[in-house]
Amino acid sequence: MILELKNVSFTYSRGTTYSVKALDNINLSIDEGQFIGVIGHTGSGKSTLIQHLNGLMQPTEGQVFYEGQDIWGSTDPAEQGKKKVSKKNRYDLRSLRTHVGLVFQYPENQLFETDVISDVSFGPKNQGLDETEIRRRAEEALRQTGVAEKFWKVSPFELSGGQKRRVAIAGVLAMNPKVLILDEPTAGLDPQGRDDILDQIKKLHDERGITILLVSHSMEDVANYADRIIVVNDGKIADDGTPKEVFSHYRELEKMGLAAPQTTYIVNELAERGMDVDTTATTITEAKESILKALLEKGQLRKGETFV
Amino acid sequence: MFKDVTIGQYYPADSILHKLDPRVKFLGTVIFIVSVFLVRGFAGYAFVTAVLVTLIALSKVPFRFMLKGLRAILIILCITMIFNMFLTPGEVIFQKWIFKITREGVIQAVRMGVRLAYLVIGSSIMTLTTTPNQLTDAMESLFSPLKVVHAPVHEIAMMMSIALRFIPILMEETDKIMKAQIARGADFESGGIVKRIMNMIPLLVPLFVSAFRRANDLAMAMEARCYHGGEGRTQMKPLKYSGRDIVAYILIIGFLAGCIFFRITRL
Structure with missing residues (x-):
């Protein structure tokens, strides 16, 4: 278990007439190496939730643990359990943020350097690494996010939207985080750019073993990439499980203003009309296999024949 | 802040x-x-x-x-x-x-x-x-006699309402960029005055870029709605x-x- 939330609640503008409870008694544990999709409608508390994971926001109630250590508690066992933590025993939140990388929505708005590679170096530089290591990390991150070498010395402001997005993601990746949280990394990108970025994230997960949290509005993307889905609704965790489990409750999801992937609807509709398909199929490939199998069994399709 | x-x-x-x-x-x-x-x-x-x-x-x-x-x-x-x-x-x-x-x-x-x-x-x-908008309306109305001496009363009032409208937006933007840079390990709190000012660069550059972009978008949107200044312009309220x-x-x-x-x- 790398990250854990215990009874976490967060209230905006507490004690005023504007106070809003954004998180309500959240309990969550995240294991190393998971690829988690976080879904929820706008204003459900997803963004607040992810900002608690790297200590950008402090819960009004409850505790956040990173590798078993309470990040708002004291590092000195003698001081544990006390409300006020003395300055020298405070958990090092800056180093936590390098372990838990957070890519915000529209991250290209954070670019500021004169060229791409210096912008990506900003994170590692803040970690206090030496020149050659900074350079190595920046180059590695740029390669992993698919930014071509000819752009490295170009001003980030001259790049296209999709390229800027990659540079910004590389900027977080260069810190070598163990957990990478991405808040709608594909918002506003064209289908090609979206698939490229998601494939690259998948590769990071598979090759470097980074734990990924992907916040998304696209059920298809979440179904295709994640091995676990967390549904956030009204500041609570409404559902948590594999894509198959979560999307089988698609009626409940609809009540929260969400939906299942279109594939789920198609296989369910087919099953209702008497076809023997697997209704838990969430990706197009799974659905295809299942439909072909059903057709084959019914004898409506000869062996070897397939859809174009 | x-x-x-x-x-x-x-x-x-x-x-x-x-x-x-x-x-x-x-x-x-x-x-x-x-x-x-x-x-x-x-x-x-x-x-x-x-x-x-x-x-x-x-x-x-x-x-x-x-x-x-x-x-x-x-x-x-x-x-x-x-x-x-x-x-x-x-x-x-x-x-x-x-x-x-x-x-x-x-x-x-x-x-x-x-x-x-x-x-x-x-x-x-x-x-x-x-509300700030009511206030600028009031100023525009109270200072309208100055139009006789060609004072750009409407334009000033419009600029004031736009400026007021942008304050919360830019504050929110500052907060967002600040958080994004803190997530990349930026430090806005420690160090001497020179270091602190230098540390503000990752915040200020994106903020200016965004402010100019927003101003540009707004100008475009106003022109798309045929805004042409105060001459003959009526008010909704x-x-x-x-x-x-x-x-x-x-x-x-x-x-x-x-x-x-x-x-x-x-x-």
Whole structure:
């Protein structure tokens, strides 16, 4: 278990007439190496939730643990359990943020350097690494996010939207985080750019073993990439499980203003009309296999024949 | 960061002051500020205080919101009071080394403190009960006679409302960028002054870029809706005086007359 939330609640503008409870008694544990999709409608508390994971926001109630250590508690066992933590025993939140990388929505708005590679170096530089290591990390991150070498010395402001997005993601990746949280990394990108970025994230997960949290509005993307889905609704965790489990409750999801992937609807509709398909199929490939199998069994399709 | 500045922080409530025409409130505030400097005696201040307390009660805005504005000028207030206390010549009541406090000095310090505090509270009442847009409408309407001398009254009012509209947006933007850079290990809190200023670069560059982009988008959107300046432009909600506004004007004139009376009689 790398990250854990215990009874976490967060209230905006507490004690005023504007106070809003954004998180309500959240309990969550995240294991190393998971690829988690976080879904929820706008204003459900997803963004607040992810900002608690790297200590950008402090819960009004409850505790956040990173590798078993309470990040708002004291590092000195003698001081544990006390409300006020003395300055020298405070958990090092800056180093936590390098372990838990957070890519915000529209991250290209954070670019500021004169060229791409210096912008990506900003994170590692803040970690206090030496020149050659900074350079190595920046180059590695740029390669992993698919930014071509000819752009490295170009001003980030001259790049296209999709390229800027990659540079910004590389900027977080260069810190070598163990957990990478991405808040709608594909918002506003064209289908090609979206698939490229998601494939690259998948590769990071598979090759470097980074734990990924992907916040998304696209059920298809979440179904295709994640091995676990967390549904956030009204500041609570409404559902948590594999894509198959979560999307089988698609009626409940609809009540929260969400939906299942279109594939789920198609296989369910087919099953209702008497076809023997697997209704838990969430990706197009799974659905295809299942439909072909059903057709084959019914004898409506000869062996070897397939859809174009 | 900017939480303490009350100006431009409308407090929604259903009170007679909220319903008044913004022009009345604007002129009333100007007259109130003048009056605060007009009266000198104890009775005069008692009168102004009574009026101020009534206004606060009428506004239905919690008093602590007005005190927030006061907190922002606390330093100026203290400096003014200290200077007045020590530097006013007159009958010495306390002396140590080169510092001496005079009776006149104490009176003057209290007077200046009260004046500044009332000035801020008075204008806070206006800004708390009037939306910034109402306020710019009021200014545009009140200064429209200046159009005769070709003063760009409408343009200035438009710029003011846009500027006011952008304050919360840019504050939110600052917060977002700040968080994004903190997530990349940026440090805005420690180090000496030079280091701190250098550390602001990752915040300021994106903020300027975003401000220019937003300004550009806004200009484009305004042009797409055929905006061409103030000439012949009507308003969706034109300002109209009603009965209570006239009553308010009469009361304001009465208040001013009262203050002049206290000034003349030196009460």
